Amino acid sequence: MTPSTEPPRYPPKPVPGDRVAVVSPSAGLPELFPLPYDLGLARLRQRYHLEPVEYPTTRKMGASPQERADDLHAAFADPTVKAVIATIGGDDQITVLPHLDRELIRAHPKPFFGFSDNTVLHAFLWQTGIVSFHGASVMCELGRPGAMARQTADSLRAALFVPGPYxxxxxxxxxxxxxxxxxxxxxxxxxxxxxxxxxxxxxxxxxxxxxxxxxxxxxxxxxxxxxxxxxxxxxxxxxxxxxxxxxxxxxxxxxxxxxxxxxxxxxxxxxxxxxxxxxxxxxxxxxxxxxxxxxxxxxxxxxxxxxxxxxxxxxxxxxxxxxxxxxxxxxxxxxxxxxxxxxxxxxxxxxxxxx
Missing domain, CATH: 3.50.30.60 (LD-carboxypeptidase A C-terminal domain-like)
Structure with a gap:
């Protein structure tokens, strides 16, 4: 069987207190819009009790595809990091694909969260045999003005921590x-x-x-x-x-x-x-x-x-x-x-x- 036809391979879930990677595989928009980004980081810490870990391109606009791939490799390979969350989407993540090490990521499966242009990485992980999670970027959902929407917050908590049907x-x-x-x-x-x-x-x-x-x-x-x-x-x-x-x-x-x-x-x-x-x-x-x-x-x-x-x-x-x-x-x-x-x-x- 190919990875895409094997049974779903759900990566291990984090637990409260764990470190999670915060990455910008598409656009480093936290550099331009720190308000929703910093609010999203605060909610990761305060609401979900997770410790965000940033990388060289997380807050950097114009990072090269190789630089962004390097951050993804570092996030997946770090044994102390238990999940990977995108800051936001963009429009050129497809240029990162040629730089990704499929075997490295396959050897270190972790839950990945993001949507929009992060469809690219989701499709890559699907072909690699790893289940990922479409949704819940740091700036958009975690950084929502006011309070997080209840359905979003509850769904994200379940996806992060609770295996099983929802x-x-x-x-x-x-x-x-x-x-x-x-x-x-x-x-x-x-x-x-x-x-x-x-x-x-x-x-x-x-x-x-x-x-x-x-x-x-x-x-x-x-x-x-x-x-x-x-x-x-x-x-x-x-x-x-x-x-x-x-x-x-x-x-x-x-x-x-x-x-x-x-x-x-x-x-x-x-x-x-x-x-x-x-x-x-x-x-x-x-x-x-x-x-x-x-x-x-x-x-x-x-x-x-x-x-x-x-x-x-x-x-x-x-x-x-x-x-x-x-x-x-x-x-x-x-x-x-x-x-x-x-x-x-x-x-x-x-x-x-x-x-």
Whole structure:
């Protein structure tokens, strides 16, 4: 068997009091925005009782791919470090891949947390045979203004410390509008949220009503880059048979046409129909560059859902799908085990992940 077809290999979990690596495999944005970063570090210490360990590029913008890979190697190889957490994402982590020592990391498996551009490292670890954890970066989730969202905080605690099943449920309230990180006033109160309206289930005729399998996916935009470069994608699409695909889109707000084209290309490659179920993250519908009105946000989300359904109808007509799951760039955010087991129960309308 290849690592991607072996049973999930969950790395040992840290315990309170342990040291955890804080790294910037994509962008060293803590250098530019220390307020959410320092708040995230404080919460690691005070709420989770973990001791963050920084590296030469953690707070350094413009670090080379080799420098960032060196920090990852140091973090995974250090026996006193029990987990690795990304500060934030970025857009060029794919350039770090050629510098990574797969055997070094395989020999020192540790839980890795991050999302967005960190999809690159998640896909690398999946191919290496190690389960990682999509979500909970230091600046975004741990550094959230006000208090951490309850669902995020509880999910992260379970993913960090508690092995076993964990129920993912629709958020009562959510947030898509960000606040400026360079303004201290942003951190003096709770950000505005809006009511949640549950998930939308797509149960096509002939679909398997209950799907349980390993997860694969992440940021749709980053997966598109990996597919284009043919990096960390299994050569044989059959290795994804029966797995659970999860996808989410970022603050760049890709158009419905772009989303459809990525999924269409996955379909043409023979990937899309391999998955028994799809969890589609609640779309990010607002950004500083595109401060959409509530009506524009609703229309954007609807058009994205229709694009996904169109791709499924063409390439994966028997795939069970759930929309608006809180697993991506919106708030709150559930941690999703990457390569771990997810159960999607269309009969009971339940989603359970295994940490």
């Amino acid at each position: 129920a993912v449920v629709p958020a009562d309230r959510f947030r898509v509008v960000d606040v400026p990180w360079d303004d201290p006033a942003s951190f003096t109160g709770e950000p505005e949220t809006e009511p949640g309206h549950g998930w939308t289930w797509h149960l096509p005729d002939g679909a398997q009503q209950v799907v349980e399998g390993r997860s694969w996916g992440g940021s749709l935009e980053v997966l598109s880059c990996l597919l284009m470069a043919d990096r960390e994608i299994a050569r044989d699409p059959a290795v994804y048979d029966g797995h659970v695909l999860f996808l989410e889109t970022c603050e760049e707000l890709p158009s419905a046409t772009e989303v459809f084209r990525v999924l269409r290309n996955m379909g043409e490659r023979g990937l899309l129909a391999r998955f028994g179920a799809l969890l589609m993250g609640r779309p990010k519908t607002w950004s500083f560059d595109r401060p959409n009105t509530p009506q524009q946000r609703d229309r954007y989300a609807l058009e994205q859902r229709e694009a996904v359904l169109r791709a499924l109808a063409a390439y994966a007509p028997r795939t069970l799908a759930v929309f608006d799951v809180d697993l991506g760039h919106t708030d709150p955010q559930y941690v999703i085990p990457y390569g771990g087991v997810i159960r999607v129960d269309g009969q009971e309308r339940r989603v359970t992940v295994t940490y």
